Amino acid sequence: MTQTLDSPTAAEGRSQAGAAFDRLLETVRGRRAEFEEKRHVPRDVIAEFKKAGIYRAGVPKRFGGDALSPAEFLHLVERISVVDGSAGWVASFGSSAIYLTALPLETQALLYADGPDVAFAGGLFPVQPAQRVENGYRVSGRWRFASGCKGADVLGVGIKSGADHSGRPLTAVLRPDQVEIIDNWDVIGMRGTGSHDLVVDGAVVPEEWTFVRGGEPAVDEPLYRYPTVPYAAQVLAVVGLGVARAALDHVIAQGGRSGYTGAPKPAERATYRIAVAQAEAQLRSVRAFFYETTEEVWATVEAGDPATPEQASLLRLASAHLARTTFEVVRAAYQLGGIGAIADGSPLQRYLRDASVVPQHAFLQEGMYDGAGAVLMGVQPFPGYL
Structure with a gap:
């Protein structure tokens, strides 16, 4: 008998998923210092990500995945990131299963033969030449x-060989034993993401285990009609x-505490209250734009229509603006934290370091405003924007 969404079985499943996610948040909270020290999220924590459904979130339903709507998945990543930015960054790649839908269906069936909880990571750039073999x-x-x-x-790397596919590189999918990880992630922020280099030496990858990133999906489900690169x-x-959100909540909570000098508590100062209110308004406003745009585009593709170039551009604009504004909010929170914010024991210095990384990503830099402005005014944006 088919169960409805409101059936006891469905409700029990949602309850179990929620409990697994809550356990994941507690695990991340308890081990975030370890992520920074080791400079990656260990495999046993990745196993907890899987139990919480992070890596099945982008997997097609036909292969046992959840194929969550973008807003649903983004909310999950947001909640993890409140606890730890590095863990949120690693969790965000649960969405990368959407790239894998460009693999042949037979290949996808092999990939998910043991279940949909498959963690995929990769380094696409710099794209490297590959030798064509049989x-x-x-x-x-x-x-x-x-x-x-x-x-x-599984791991992916960017390759090119002869004629390309509309200027977009291929991604070759490899097993971990075919790849050497060069432990060189020495950075100031997002230290726990383990964004190391990958080295491959002569591995042969069958053609059916390659795909064009953002290429035509072999699966026809709404999620795979959503614009891939903007997502x-x-x-x-x-x-x-x-x-x-974590940084702002911290300075709000600190507002009632006395400082080192005996001066009035922060919450008793107009300048502190004004700065907190302005940051709150900034954060809520940019969040609303981000999710509003997400839901509008999702409604289009869920109805069976392709997203328009204008919609894809708004997604890119909302993302770049979110990255920039959230860094500004964290910087304001850090300044409100006063001299105590500089201590290693203060979470504000970690929030500042992590937030500074987000707008540095190639997808989120200042140039995205140029591309979005071009689309808004009906002129050709720079190559690769859409």
């Missing part, structure tokens, strides 16, 4: 910024939203 490619090279690579079940920007931008 039924595939011989792959060698070094790639950067493979976030979450130490906990991945990739969204899942990263929303990490900054979570970090900013």
Whole structure:
């Protein structure tokens, strides 16, 4: 007998999923210092991500996945990022299963043969030349910024060989034993993401295990009609939203505490109250724009229509603006924290470091405003924007 959404079985499933997610948040809260120290999220925590449904969120329903709507998944990443930005960044790549839908259906069936909870990570750039061999490619090279690579079940790298596909590189999918991870993630922010380099030396990848990132999906479900590259920007931008929420909540809570000098409590100062209120308004406003745009585009693709270039551009604009604004909010919170914010024991210095990374990503830099402005005014944006 088919169960409805409101059936006891469905309700029990939602309750179990919620409990697993709550346990994940507690795990992240208890081990976030470990992520920073080790510079990656360990595999046993990735296993908790899987139990909470993070890695099945972007997997097609036909292969047992949840194929969550973008807003649903973004909310999950946001909540994790409130607890720890690095964990949120790694969790965001649960969405990368949407890229894998460009693989042949037979390949996807093999990929998910043991279940939909498959962690995929990769380094697409710099794209490396690959030698064409019988039924595939011989792959060698070094790639950067493979976030979450130490906990991945499969890894992807960017390759080119002969004629390309509309200027977009192929991604070759490999097993972890075919890839060497170069432990070189020495950075100031998002230290726990494990965004190390990948090295491959002559591995042969069958053609059916390659795909064009953002290429035509082999699965016809609403999620895979949602604009792929703008979604990739969204899942990263929303990490900054979570970090900013945590930073602002911290300075609000600190407002009732006395300072070192015996001066009035922060909450008793008009300048502190004004700054907190302005930051709150900034954060809520940019969050509303971000999710409003997400829901509008989702309604379009769920109805069976393709997203328009204007809609895809608004997603990119909302993401870049979110990344920039949330960094501004965190910077304001850091300044409100006063001299205590500089201590290693203060969470504000970690929030500032992590938030500073988000608008540095290529998908979220200042140039996105140029592309969005071009689309709004009906002129051609820079190559690769849409």
